[in-house]
Amino acid sequence: MRLEVALPVIIPLFFGALTLILWRWRLAQRVTTVAGTGLMLLSALWLLAATWQDGILVMHMGNWQAPFGIVLVSDLLGAIMVVLAGISGFATAVYSLTSMSRRHEAFGYYPLLHLLLAGVNGAFLTGDIFNLYVWFEVMLVASFALLILGGERAQMEGAIKYVTLNLVSSAMLLSAIGLLYGLTGTLNMADIADKLSYAEDPGIITVIAMLFLVSFGIKAGAFPFFFWLPASYHTPQVAVSALFAALLTKVGVYALFRVFTLMFTQDVDYTHEILLWVAAATMLTGVLGAAAQYEFRRILSFHIISQIGYMIMGLALFTPLAIVGGVFYIMHHIIVKANLFLVSGLVYRLKGTYELKELGGMYRSHPMLAILFLIPALSLAGIPPLSGFFAKFILIRAGVEAEAWWIVGVALLVGLLTLYSMIKIWAEVFWKAQPEEYADRPAHGSAGSGVLYLTIGGMAALTVFIGLGAEPVYRIADAAAHQLLNPSLYIDAVLGER
Template identity: 75%
Template sequence: MNMSVALPVIIPLLAGALSVMFWRSHFAQRALGVLGTGAMLAATVWLLLETWEHGHIVMEMGSWPAPFGIVLVSDMLAAIMVVLSGIIGFATAVYSLSGIGKMSEKFGYYPLLHLLLAGVNGAFLTGDIFNLYVWFEVMLVASFALLILGGERAQMEGAIKYVTLNLLSSMIFLTAIGLTYGLTGTLNMADIGDKLSTVEDTGLITVIAMLYLVAFGVKAAAFPFFFWLPASYHTPKVAVSALFAGLLTKVGVYALFRVFTLIFNQDVDYTHEILLWVAAATMLTGVLGAAAHYEFRRILSFHIISQIGYMIMGLALFTPLALVGGVFYIMHHIIVKANLFLISGITFVMKGTHELKHMGGIYRTNPMLGVLFLIPALSLAGLPPLSGFFAKFIIIRAGIEAEAYWVVAVALVVGLLTLYSMIKIWAEVFWKAQPEGVEDELRDVSSGPMIWMWVPVIMLALMTVAIGLYGEPIYQMAAMSAEQLLDPSQYIEAVLGEARQ
């Protein structure tokens, strides 16, 4: 019995439970935050190595055999995703040591952080469609509560939009599950994929596929369901929005990848054509929204949307190379985007605002932060030799090979506009002179307890450079996951192998 597949879920649950128990002690909560996420990171890396070796790792929870019980399944895509959630969880926990404040800790920041990570990892690893819904809800309840930590007016307004639209999408998801169950009589994803290939009514299957597309599209903030994201992501604490930006929408993208490779692969011409249009519109609206804004975190929020478009484009093209590009893009994006949000937290401590117009001159006082910003910013825009260049390069090359020239053109234009937004932030926050009437530096960020904010930023920046310079193993992992995604019979065989004989 291989324990590695359950640990990424069990560890954060246990750490969260313990930190609720010790809610009176700030020290115990912080220690549990760092140790718990650190242990989770180690467990996820172990799972990745095991999956790399064995291909698929399956565990039947409670020893109830598939397809009746709930299974946890790790294939290469799931393993990569949990490692990323481990990295971001650990980075956020370390950042929170100086960035979150006693008030948030009192209202349960650390238990919620662990619960959120458990929900995210559970969603990545589960092999049961209803269990996926349960993990989505675990994740959402934790994220609702994290979103309103602090209780300011903007947070409340953002939270109401976030809660309403996400609940709506959950209910659409539940409806889709109901219809799927009516059609196939099973909830195990491998079994659904297996049984749907014998269902003759492809029209009904496509309808259900579109319900899943809407449900996960809302979670992933794809066009035209994205509007809750820019309304809420700039309102919570910086550590929280970095965590959300890194992980939450990507769970939606992961669910799209899983469902549209394993289950809905009958009518690819129709469903994936729709996905391609969604991808192009998502890229374009996201980047145009970012160009119009002058608030640091709001620009970054709109960029999440435009980047989601690239990932969905990788899925929509549905060729081996395109899926490699999509997975590679997710890996690059999670690290870079979380890092940019964490940097916006440091500049907020220095200047006391997120408005670009009221900031400036940071490069003069703190050139190191300028360099640390440029690494993820230029990577996001896709400049070589950083990680974003290779991610975009693979996807665009796949687009050309698939002869989808118009979407390639959109992707290239969006890349240019991304560069424009990043240069805008660079020029306004770091390069231009200090505006009149603004304090030079509100707080010293390079000493004392603030030093913890730098550790994850440097760590993530180094990863961005490393993926760019030494991308071969990352590419190999993405290639292996793409190969598994395109051949769902491997997944089905791994889950149902014993039941079929």
């Protein structure tokens, strides 16, 4: 019985209930939210340390032994994801102290934030495929409500697309789980993996694998299922946008990594070949979509899609180095992408708009912010010595070693186009002079933006740290990839030695 496996789920659930009780007291809600997300981050770090030391940790819920009960499993990938969720949750909570208006806070922002984090952490830690579906739904319901917080027209329109496509994805996931249960008679992921390795009919397994691919592909925003993402991510409050950008699609990516390394490895030539094409198309469409946009958050939204392509590329190549690259990429991406959204929020606060054409002159007026934008932006494009360089370098090295030349070519081209997009934002927002007709737009001004600078600076420091201290981060990613590529470690940890 390892308590630390359950803590990252229990803590946000507890604080979600607590902030509900404190509904009327805004200050108390804020304090408990920062404390709660901070505690969650600490428990996540504890979990990562424990997983690093003792190997895969398993907690049998209610002491029902696997495969009959529901298990929570923390392998290194899961623990890393929980830590990243903790970091982005904590950063969002601190950032919200200034950025959330009283009107939005009054409609239950804080309880929803905790509920979302509980759903995300539950999805990362569960070892039961139906439980994964349930955590997905917990996360989705919270995200629906966060998305429409404020109730503006754009939010309603975005939410309809977001809700519809995510419900379609959930129905597909449920169907796939049903078929898998019919085939194996179990829901425990380790047990399913074990049973599938003896299965006689690989055809039907591949069909189920494709159903999972479509379902998680929608949630991850992979090509050709990504349309809900750029239609909705730029509509909510910016702290919500940042949290979504950091976590929600990555839960889909995590689920893809989990099922396509643990369960569906019977026909790698076929399934992972499809994943590779999906990865290439996702990278290209995302970055080309971004090139056509002139709204700060929409550019960033399209870049989420192209970055998802890199992560799936790591999974699709399916060599040890490529999986390391994929895991490294997820770590780098969550921090950098959240930070870029937070920067866009600060720019909005200072200037009152997200439209690149109406912005300008920020380098002259706010040089500090310009530097803090450049760090994640160049990291996203893959400029050394920042985190994105090493993430891309590992992936491309893996592609070269696997002799998958065309995907290497696509990845390099997309890196170049990412740089183009980032330079576009830099030139439009920071470098050029602001057009005169937009100069006197109503905005909050710089009052109270210290907390925002602090959050953005902290995240930028993490980016630099991952870049300069790439060696220890690489070692963690390497160990995580080792566990992913040896499913027997996971299966033995959950089911016990047989």
